[in-house]
Amino acid sequence: MGALVGDPVRAGMLAVLMDGSERAAGELARQAGASPQAASAHLSLLLDGGLLAVSARGRHRYYRLRDADVAHAIETLSFAANLAGRKTEHLAPALKHARRCYDHIAGALGVAICDSLILKGRVIAGSDGFAISAAGHEWLAKLDLSPPHAMRRAAVRPCLDWTEGRPHIAGWLGAALCERLQTACGLKRNSQNRALTLTPKGRALLGEYFGLEWRWREHA
Amino acid sequence: MGALVGDPVRAGMLAVLMDGSERAAGELARQAGASPQAASAHLSLLLDGGLLAVSARGRHRYYRLRDADVAHAIETLSFAANLAGRKTEHLAPALKHARRCYDHIAGALGVAICDSLILKGRVIAGSDGFAISAAGHEWLAKLDLSPPHAMRRAAVRPCLDWTEGRPHIAGWLGAALCERLQTACGLKRNSQNRALTLTPKGRALLGEYFGLEWRWREHA
């Protein structure tokens, strides 16, 4: 298993897919800098390893992370590798600022949102994970974001942010917030990498939703 | 880096050293099931990789994890691999019950102690980690366990338990509690693996210190 993610080509593919998108085999090959044949072999390994899922449409085969659990595992793994290994200095600042982690927001922005939700008592941080408080449910209802009654995944879950070293919001809530900010044109996805760009409108929404005065600068 | 821990022999060595002990090269070779020459090569790699430290005494060379940070990274890594990979069914129940994680207590017991400390307000669980509360410092003083004034490592830190999937207590406090329970003969170390055995006296101390009625059974 460690060997699966240890290969640089496969690691690159997984990094690209960590935004929750699905990509064709050829595109993954280009992004990871490998030939189509080599990429196909790597993708087969990842598929057998249970990390990816695939769906064929037309003459393309689109690969994606199998589910949110796999994404969570990879994010945690990155954090652990980060602890023992190198620094994140070389990383694009945009990625450290805000990025997609499967289907929710990660990076400094994701952690800030998480902090706000806990500070305002909308999410309770227990030792066994997170939970949505009564006040939180009220707040969600006002935003027309009440969780569905039957839900397979956890309503809210902490996900260890590997650039910040602190949790951000995952689970249903994380996905819902991320989707809301995107449909409201507050966040724009970068099609090349996992980065998310905050629009002026998004800045206003952060204040409205979370009471955040968002000013980000990279601390050296 | 992923390749370092991916090799089964090296993984075995690291697993043995995760109890914070230091072991001679030959002993590690036996435990990992490798020849002395092969083991020496693996240990060199781990040393170069910054995961191990070594100290020569006599004709032995004793290897140990470099520091608590490395141990923390490996514990988190195990958790991540666990998330994506196989189950822990095959594990010795004693290890799931209580074990050393570098210098503090992990496993079901470690998580239970962590829960108790938070429930009683002695440790505050924030989104940015743990902290010792005023009440906690009072409680520690009564136990004659006040933290030293100048301390390099964090006073208390959550460490993701890879068998329980929830945090246990690490940092200075984790080490102090673990040492206290051992010197009071409440916990006995197994010299073969990382397991910790709870003595009757230890059971009493759990009640005295943490208000825990400790009865453990493996839940299938």
Added chain:
DNA sequence: TCTTCGTTACAGGACATCCTGAAACATCAC
């Protein structure tokens, strides 16, 4: 239908990894 494109499958060779055997070095016991 025929061609083109995306993808996969199967050979081959290059390369790295891992182990074993022999040997050197250091320390301890006698």
Added chain:
DNA sequence: GTGATGTTTCAGGATGTCCTGTAACGAAGA
């Protein structure tokens, strides 16, 4: 000093991984 033990180093060979051809398969487009 001599021998035994623990550890490392070096050379060799086996094994496995990874990549590049070449070729096959399927779907889309002319």
